[in-house]
Amino acid sequence: MTVFGGVRSWASRHRRTLSIAAALVVAALGFTALYHLLHSVRPHAIREAFRAVSNAQIGFALLLTAASYLLLTLYDTGALRVIGRKLPWRTAALASFTSYTLSHNLGLALLTGGSARYRVYRAAGLSGGEVGSVIALASLSFWNGVVLLAGLAAMASTQLLPIFDIGLSLHWLHLGGMVVATLCLIPLLLRHFGLTALDIGGWRTPIPDLKTSASMTLVAALDLAAASAALFVLLPAPDPAAYPAFFLGYAFAIIAALISHVPGGLGVFEAVVIAMVPGDKAQLLAALLAYRVIYYLLPLLLAALLLAWHESKAWHAPARQFAAASESLLRELAPPLFAALVFAGGLILLLSGSTPAEAGRMHDLRHILPLPFVEASHIAASLSGTLLLFLAPGLLRRLNGAFVATRALLLAAAIFSLTKGFDYEEAVILLAICAALQWSRPAFYRKTSLIDAPLSTGWIVAALIAILGSAFVGFFAYKHVDYTSSLWWQFSLRGDAPRFLRASFGIAVLITGLALWRLFAPSARTVRDTPVGFDALEPALALSDSTDAFLAYTGDKRFLLADEGDAFLMYRVQGGNWIVMGDPVGNEDRWADLLWKLREMADAAQGRILLYQISAACLPQAIDLGLSIVKYGEEARVELARFTLAGPQAKTLRHAERRAVQDGAEFAVVAAAEVPAHLAELKAVSDDWLHAKKQREKAFSLGSFDPAYMARFPCAVVRIDGRIVAFANILATPNGTEMSVDLMRHVKDIPYGVMDFLFIRLMQHAQQAGYRWFTLGIAPLSGIDGRKLAPAWAKGAAFVFRHGEMLYGFEGLRSYKAKFATDWQPRYIAGPRGMAFAQAMAAVHQIVSRAPVRKDTRAPVAATA
Template sequence: MIAFLKRYGATIFGVVLLAGAIYVVQREFRGLSVAQVHDAMAAISRHALWLAAGCTLLAYAVLAIYDRLGSLYAGKPASWARSLMASFCGYSLAHNLGFAAVSGAAVRFRFYSAWGYSAVQIAKVIGFTSLTFGLGGMALAGLVLVVEPEVVPWLGSNLPRWALQGLAVPLWGIVAAYVVLSRFFRTITVFRHEIELPGLKMALAQTVLATVDVAVTAAIFYILLPPAEGLTFVRFVGIYLVAYSLGIFASVPGGLGVFDSAILIGLSPYMGAAEVIGALLVFRLYYYIVPLFIAGALFAGFELSQRGAVLARFTAVTQGSEALEAPAMAGLVAISGALLIFIGALPASGGLMTIWGSYSLAAASQFAASVLGSALLVLAYGLARRLAIGWALAVALLLLGGLTVWLRGEAWFAWLPFPAVATLLLTMRPRFYRRSRLWAEPLSPEALVPLAAAAFCGITLALVGHRVEVQDSSWWEVVFADEAPNALRFTVGLTAVLLLVGLARLLRPARIRPLAYDEASRAMLASWQGTTPPAADGVLLGEARRAGMAFSRQPPLWLAYGDPSGDPADGVSAIWRFRDACERAGVRPAFWDVGPEWLRIYADIGLTAVPMPGRPERFIACRAEQDLDRLLAKA
């Protein structure tokens, strides 16, 4: 049980949070319309917009100081320009996308590697920046509990004020312990890991800086809200910290849905949902979306500027921009799915009812929006793994989503993003090169059943959506609606779940069954001119079983030896299957002694390629910020 929770606990918790977020959105959006949200956004004053924009610039400037202090801690100070570049790109991409290939750590490793930092120095910078935010969050949360303890949900009305204020003691205690230990010790051991402490002045600077960062980021949102009686800035900071923390725990890019629903709940006593959502959308535009596009352009430009150095040092020039595109599109598709779910929770505007002369068609579009949005959230998972079937289905459902919103009679700015994202996705077909189990295996009953189930359930839900009992409803609302007939509730719930499960199964890779590393498998690799180490734990083949490589289990790593040998067309699937096998086993993948031909694929699965000692034409592909030092020690 403990092993199960260790491997899947975070995922289960994230799914539960996301399901709760969908329920909250459904409840809060029921009495709203797109026009009301638009009016709430229009009501934000120009002064507030400019002030929030200034706070956004200040927030990212403070984050740049994180990297500056981190480089000092690592013993190799970076210039302010480099600190700003690494910090801005790392945080912008990590906040929005959340995928390993473009996480803040991986992005920082690419920057600092090109600037001549060693793996140990980069690890120190990354560790320092990660810890700094936590210190600020705990320090500021303690302050909120002392000043405005009633902000704690559920407990505020059930415990005396002094007990709530006492909750600040452990938070401040952790921060104080870190500062004190930094004063008297250079290193400490935590869970068998030795941590080098930064010293008293640096620890104090970390705490103060992170506290300012969290406060300024919360101020962006607070400024965009209309004045509300009883909503002080300190109280809002408490609500913001809870919402942001839940978004992080859910492991959803940008805390999508989870952060938003927590904010809606926290602010519901002070103002209407339309005002909160209007400010929320502008906040996401300022702090997430605009920085994402700027950072993506800067990162791609950096990779191009490093053409010669990158080829000579650690990766191919196309890694940066191309490795970013698929995760970015997966993030956009997930956002589109969430947007459809939100729109599905709103009553239909009815603008096209008179044109079509059919209330049923327009009202059922609300039901369809929630179904399509749920399916797009599943398909984003397939896009992140470069699946061609995920690309095709996502394009189709995005176009259907745009048509659905248009049929509801919404304004152009509500339906236009869906065909726009679909068009952008169409231009990136080569980025989604991986076959799913639907194409990789014979059309056996195991593959045919989920395909038939998904098709049948999709058609069934489309037909059910026209029934009077579910018009103007979301599919999950029908399941829990007491006034709907029991047979209809059962049909909608079962078919919707089967549709999503069927889609998920279609997006799964073919079964991963490594071969034993024996004489037969060794001879097979040798016939393909592959690497045959003296000892290994198995051989992992591609989906067509015409390419593969030997590997050994070295927890927390599985280490593959060399590039995939055999049929190059099947080598891509061998790399991805190795990555999937590692994910199922709860370990990280790494590749030893690989050439430049496959570097793009290694980047796609979230690895960074670093030259082998004394052999600059050969590489080690791994999560460099975590594992490079360990692998180099074995060289």
């Protein structure tokens, strides 16, 4: 066990490196298989096959691609119908188009396409759970379409694929197709046996009925048929009778690409198609290259250009015609789309540098530029492409420095494309990307240092695989050239292979330099804690709609302030864990920037961040940070306009109020200025409560009985015979949105109904003051349904909620709050994956359970030097 434990510990410490290595190994295997599959194919044969693709074939492929993306929008339309949310088709189309263009090109569907869907639908009013259900139902439709069409193709095929040529006959292939096609009936069978919904990650996703399921599966099958046909028509003289066998190969290829997690399935998709689809391999590869451009890159370019046009109108038009919500949504979608587009531009430069130049253009170029300019331009273009791959994540995070550097590189690379081989098509594409980027300039507003920006594992993998792919293309293109050491020193207009070698060496030096620079950089920039008065937090607190923001005054937190002063987040550092309490406070436009800054600080200190008790409003930022999302519980909220003691549902409340009044209970609100005069009596009540409950003061997520903290807020009290028997300090947002309480304490011998009486009077007080909501706090583990197919953490949480009364009283707490609550809002925890999540939660327990130590009325604000 010690050996295995040591291995697990080592793997946990090096999880990121192992993830990168695993993805690179899979990609390398794909490129190696592709190289061996094409060992007999000459590069000039591929060029000839590519030139042989007619305009009619390209036109048909474009039409089928448009049909596929149009059908993709119906995935979301059907899913929205299943969950009972009707949105305009244009909203579903925007979510679908942006989602699929990102996930098709970058992979990591949940973090790229899923994040785009989340932003669109949250702006349209859907909850986080509903967005998750839409994603789940769309995925179910896709896989149903795959198995249905693959089964039908197998049943209709008149030839065997090479993979089946192991003694199987067409009879067995047809029989297997029937079995595969029936797999799409599994959701209907589940519904037939009484399972009407699945709980996925805490989200309850309905199972579609027969009619809806059939229509969604048919849409998916038609989409896959159109997508595969867009590739099929690019083949020379495609035979319709061969399409069923072709689709089987296509289906295996997309499944392999998804399982491999290689961004865009680059190399893996091509290798599987060439291995499984009969036909000339040069023609297949030429068709695949054209398909990459038509089905992957053109929709991405179109999405970015359309978005840039909309943004330019929204920000620059004299008369604004777009609502503020639409502008905000466009700002959210621009960065991921342009990040993917710039990444594609970098890949184009690398591939261009790995392939031979056009002989005719090089002949014309020699009359304009001397050879040294051509050689230098070739290396500069390849290095620019490499840098663009690593700048793309900065655009995703809206960094101003990434925007400036990317714009400069795109302009320079367009010039290099012309001077290295007069590649005017390449230059036009790069300039178009640059123009679209420039039109969307306001989307990239953050001043965070580009030098300190950490690269996520996914982006590192994507960049390295792109470089690996370009190297594969180069070695394949020049496999007929015998290697000699003299190649490094050959300089001529026709010296494509030497230029490729020198450019590859330059890229390797650049990557090594970047890695060493990051490795030997200081472990952290200087971080200082600058004490400031709590008054620095007031501009942000004035904008808050949540009373949780006032936990800032507990005196046990650090703060990170936005440069504008209208937003902050509060956090604690426990060991290597940087724990954020709740959502950032204040202007929501600053939230993402604050969270990224904190992550950079934690990363520089070799720590990790965890977001504790965040709301659904903070989930997009948590997803962008790459954190794992777990449902923590539900917040009990009372809509004060609906709160009343009339009616049968309030019978128990009326009874409790009547009993408390009969026992002499009197309610009063003590103003904050008068609280110090009552602190001694309140302290006696608090001490009695702590002793009776065998509790000690909590911290971080709750306030404690601290004189400075208590004196900041009004206090609701209940007196009997002039003696205070219960109290609760009142937190209220300045904008009149929400009122709540933090400390709720009473004496040991309190009469029946007094606490209900306290809450009833508080809610009536909030009603009279014009507040919209009264919140009763969070019921931990509430709303987590641990069904048979739920993840292990959900099952465990549901079990503890139902049977853990001796530990905490989870179910009893929810039942008590349910007497008042009219609305339950989910709360989440977002943290690192795997065992690191458990370690971070242990750190949360330590800081919550530890009694706070307040030094003065000031709190440190962490700031980077």
